[in-house]
Amino acid sequence: MSNYKAAVIGLGKIGLTYDLDPKRERPSSHVLAYEFNPAIKLVAATDKIKEQELTLHKLAPEVKFYQSVSELLQNNEIDVISICTPPSHHLSAIQQVLQNSAAKIIFCEKPLVGSLEEVTKLKQLLQDTGCHLIPNLSRRWNSGMKRVKDTISSGQYGELQKIHVRYTRGIFNTGAHLFDLLHWWVGKIDRVRILNRIETSADSDNDPSFSFIFKIGDAVTGFAEAFNDSQYYLVEIDLYFSKGKISFRNSGDDVLYYRVGEHHLFSGFKSLLLDRHENKLLAESNLANAVDNIVKVLEGTESPMCTMDDSIYPLYVAQSLLQSYNNDSSEERVGRYE
The missing domain is CATH 3.30.360.10 (Dihydrodipicolinate Reductase; domain 2)
Structure with a gap:
């Protein structure tokens, strides 16, 4: 039974379409990693490109599609949000999530931010929020x-x-x-x-x-x-x-x-x-293992396998x-x- 609700921001390769590649092991995208985990229900996803709705529903027909992050956050209560947009958009997406939701975990693609100048801003945003920011340095889960x-x-x-x-x-x-x-x-x-x-x-x-x-x-x-x-x-x-x-x-x-x-x-x-x-x-699906770790973090039985500082160092x-x-x-x- 699904205990937690998830959403995905950005339906490009790692967000969604890697799982259309027959050579890749499933799940290879955030969408299917959530879909395959019984403890999490993927309820919403967003992308600026409207045509991605059709692709999303090929793999996850029950997931609501939105063309804006703000609309997704206004209409859903989310525990875990994946950010799969280009790095230059990560900081603004993280800010939107923190200001407009009660998400407990943000699971973000690497690099977390587009430049070192954004690192200080990122740390200030997360200060005293209680939200875990977990970067997808995927081999940490292998x-x-x-x-x-x-x-x-x-x-x-x-x-x-x-x-x-x-x-x-x-x-x-x-x-x-x-x-x-x-x-x-x-x-x-x-x-x-x-x-x-x-x-x-x-x-x-x-x-x-x-x-x-x-x-x-x-x-x-x-x-x-x-x-x-x-x-x-x-x-x-x-x-x-x-x-x-x-x-x-x-x-x-x-x-x-x-x-x-x-x-x-x-x-x-x-x-x-x-x-x-x-x-x-x-x-062995690194993303599936990552989502397993995320579930245990939500349950309070494990710590994140990968931290914000791990992702900033590179x-x-x-x-x-x-x-x-x-x-x-x-x-x-x-x-x-x-």
């Missing part, structure tokens, strides 16, 4: 990604020494996930320095892609290389430890764990030997990369511009 974190924390593969990253589609888009995963797994990036800029489809969203070097503390060095996604889409991470390696492949659908052992060709040398290969990790990394680019590839300290 059990395979949690196993990576637990394996690193166990020390099974020794000390982390180097990180190699390969990615497409922007320091704000893909970067939000990459910077958050590294933060969650091994710690914050402290310093960055741009090497060059690479053209990708994210340029049309004013989201540049850079190849760059970075440091985590004094012992860990990293290299991130940007690729043009007109050739292929790519998100990969290699974590090199003193006693092994962990490889994140296919956007996290595959994770390979390696240990150090005897080299099979050369006497007296060591090699990396495959311990295990976990695949089809994204067959913005500081992105800002430092932009500063390095604008300052002729200078080394920049992350957080300097807080």
Whole structure:
């Protein structure tokens, strides 16, 4: 039986239409993530494009459609509201929700806001409201990604020494996930320095892609290389430890764990030997897991798996990369511009 009511603002890809893609596991949108959860009833959704009503009703025929956020909030009592609009509209949407509803949770796509200048305004809006703002850094809800974190924390593969990253589609888009995963797994990036800029489809969203070097503390060095996604889409991470390696492949659908052992060709040398290969990790719906967590937050039995501060941190990394680019590839300290 549904105990809580939900609404979705923005019926684009992550809000709705990803679930029209037959290659994607369901649910891959906020609409179906709520529709599939028995503890939540999706009662309303809004989009400026009227034609999205027909698409919505293909997947969720009983959900009321509105063309304005204000109309949706005036006509419904909502416990959870998803914000799936472009980042430049997030702050105004959050403000509308806080001022015109009693929502207990705002579940917002990343990045939470469009710029660091909006971070202070966001914190002021949320002050003393009692409303949880939960960002969708989606891999935080994936059990395979949690196993990576637990394996690193166990020390099974020794000390982390180097990180190699390969990615497409922007320091704000893909970067939000990459910077958050590294933060969650091994710690914050402290310093960055741009090497060059690479053209990708994210340029049309004013989201540049850079190849760059970075440091985590004094012992860990990293290299991130940007690729043009007109050739292929790519998100990969290699974590090199003193006693092994962990490889994140296919956007996290595959994770390979390696240990150090005897080299099979050369006497007296060591090699990396495959311990295990976990695949089809994204067959587990991150959004479904996120909504499960949201229900437990509403019930008071769990804390949010992802916080506002988690989502703001990648913005500081992105800002430092932009500063390095604008300052002729200078080394920049992350957080300097807080």
